[in-house]
Amino acid sequence: MVGGGRGAFIGAVHRIAAAIDQQVELVCGAFSSDPERSRASGGDFFLPPDRCYGTFEEMIAKEKALPADKRMDFVAIVTPNHMHFPPAKAALEAGFHVLSDKPATLNLAEAKKLAGIVKKTGQLYGLTHNYTxxxxxxxxxxxxxxxxxxxxxxxxxxxxxxxxxxxxxxxxxxxxxxxxxxxxxxxxxxxxxxxxxxxxxxxxxxxxxxxxxxxxxxxxxxxxxxxxxxxxxxxxxxxxxxxxxxxxxxxxxxxxxxxxxxxxxxxxxxxxxxxxxxxxxxxxxxxxxxxxxxxxxxxxxxxxxxxxxAHPEGYLEAFANIYKNFANHIRARIEGRKLAKDDLCLDYPxxxxxxxxxxxxxxxxxxxxxxxxxxxxxx
Ligand SMILES: NC(=O)c1ccc[n+]([C@@H]2O[C@H](COP(=O)([O-])OP(=O)(O)OC[C@H]3O[C@@H](n4cnc5c(N)ncnc54)[C@H](O)[C@@H]3O)[C@@H](O)[C@H]2O)c1
CATH class of the missing domain: 3.30.360.10 (Dihydrodipicolinate Reductase; domain 2)
Structure with missing residues (x-):
């Protein structure tokens, strides 16, 4: 995860949504623009200290260096808008999928660039327009x-x-x-x-x-x-x-x-x-x-x-549906499964x-x- 440290809002929603179906586990993060706060935040989530990183650049470099079965599978981006494009670009280019909060980027030019990077790298990119x-x-x-x-x-x-x-x-x-x-x-x-x-x-x-x-x-x-x-x-x-x-x-x-x-x-x-x-x-x-x-x-x-x-479901469960479909899409990729055009897991922004x-x-x-x-x- 990038962002979502102490005092942040939507990061906690992502962590709950990710965990609802037990398909996604938080394994590492750069949770704040302040490295000390980032490490302290990772401690709050009981992450091992060596996977609580000071910056997203450090996180991506160190995770990439881990053996394939130990490293993170995708990056959730929950920073303010100006900080969506830089980690998304870095993660995609390092071979990681990205699930970002909205709006996709700071401006249209960045979004178009990002679309080019998604296409070029072939990595998956999801956007949490959670109301869908x-x-x-x-x-x-x-x-x-x-x-x-x-x-x-x-x-x-x-x-x-x-x-x-x-x-x-x-x-x-x-x-x-x-x-x-x-x-x-x-x-x-x-x-x-x-x-x-x-x-x-x-x-x-x-x-x-x-x-x-x-x-x-x-x-x-x-x-x-x-x-x-x-x-x-x-x-x-x-x-x-x-x-x-x-x-x-x-x-x-x-x-x-x-x-x-x-x-x-x-x-x-x-x-x-x-x-x-x-x-x-x-x-x-x-x-x-x-x-x-x-x-x-x-x-x-x-x-x-x-x-x-009549058992109420709401915001968190709807958010979790984005995570569920995105995780199932990644799983299909890992297992080398071909998906039908109407497979439900393809239904995420x-x-x-x-x-x-x-x-x-x-x-x-x-x-x-x-x-x-x-x-x-x-x-
Ligand atoms: N989908 C939704 O319903 C929904 C709701 C709220 C917010 N959002 C989106 O989520 C994003 C975050 O919003 P918020 O309200 O949680 O903001 P916030 O200010 O509460 O949290 C942002 C977090 O990002 C961290 N951060 C900033 N720069 C960083 C960097 N370089 N590296 C690591 N962490 C960094 C901050 O330290 C903070 O922890 C925004 O893009 C917003 O539009 C979406």
Whole structure:
């Protein structure tokens, strides 16, 4: 693992998600930008001292020098955005697979470079757009792909939060400080941090790609360099239209990610704060309520659950589904097994999603600077 040391947020989520199915074990790490803190953090996880490294460069070099059956299999990257590309590049080029947190890189140019490195090295690259891991998100995707809703016309996706409604970064709060700093966060704040989750979720469920967009970004909090609120109109390839809004100043909102998709025959509605329910709406019949772990669900949705109906599963389990599929893909590689195109383990976000996410950020920023002019999402 790179990042995720003492005081960090998402690293701990990755460690839990990795362990849920007992397919992945944390064996080493460079957990902090501070070498001493990194070693101390590794001690917290009961790792042997010789595998708690001071830097990711040291970790990659020393792990590479270990015998093949002793060294790490892949690197999980859980650092702030500016520190995604350097360890990803180094790990891939040293022959290790990479599972990175989002957004893929600091900017689109880096993401394109990374896509080239993934292709050249042939290593696996996964991106933890974890919301695609929910069972009923997979159900929604399958129902759209099977044509149950008819041709998709409209997508409304929202990701409001309220935790940056004040100038929290001025207090030195770690997560707020880097997210509002262009050098570490990238060209966008809120749109990069959570808008990309909304963009990825809309494309994942609908199977449609955003072609162009018109965006209006705002930094409501005085003195903040990056957007803390964004409203975006979307045009998808094939004619569907959409609305995306992401916000970190929507006071009182927690992680209220939700999506509604409407086709010619039916509609879908899913909320991440009620993730085990999917509402399915029909033109000429009453609304249906789909629930996780029931036999009427599709293959992907059933495989993504672990407990019987009504035993709540949520964020950590959805996150674990990314880890499970990624680990199964690595296992197939190690065992030299050929995978069918529709093998469930191939269902995790990849570098192509990462490049699209970065192109989305750049297009949103460009459009907003031009007073919400329609702008192509160019990868
Ligand atoms: N998928 C999700 O739902 C989700 C949620 C939160 C954050 N994230 C993403 O995860 C990443 C981290 O976010 P966070 O909130 O955990 O940040 P954080 O500030 O809490 O943690 C970042 C960690 O990276 C470490 N770090 C920084 N530079 C390093 C280096 N050179 N080598 C080793 N470690 C280094 C820091 O010391 C810290 O431990 C971000 O890219 C963010 O966008 C994703």
């Amino acid at each position: 891991g929910y069972p009923l998100v997979k159900q929604a995707r399958e129902m759209v792909a099977d044509g149950k809703l008819g041709k998709i016309r409209k997508i409304v996706v929202e990701y409001p939060q309220g935790w940056l409604a004040t100038r929290l970064e001025a207090s030195g709060q770690k997560q707020a400080a880097w997210r509002t700093d262009p050098k570490r966060s990238g060209a966008a704040g809120c749109i990069g941090d959570i808008g990309t989750h909304a963009e990825n979720l809309a494309e994942y469920i609908s199977g449609l790609q955003i072609e162009e967009l018109a965006a209006d970004l705002t930094s409501f909090v005085k003195g903040r360099a990056l957007d803390d609120d964004g409203n975006v109109l979307l045009r998808f390839k094939g004619g569907a239209k959409g609305v995306l809004h992401a916000s970190q100043i929507s006071v009182g909102e927690e992680n209220n990610l939700n999506i509604r998709i409407y086709g010619e025959k039916g509609g879908l509605e899913w909320h991440q704060n009620e993730p085990n329910t999917l509402l399915v709406k029909w033109l000429d019949a009453p609304m249906q309520v789909y629930r996780t772990a029931n036999g009427y669900l599709g293959k992907a949705a059933l495989a993504a659950g672990r407990t019987p109906p 990849k570098i192509e999603d990462g490049v699209r996410g970065m192109a989305f950020i750049e297009a949103v920023v460009k459009s907003s600077k031009a007073n919400a002019r329609w702008t192509k999402l160019a990868v």
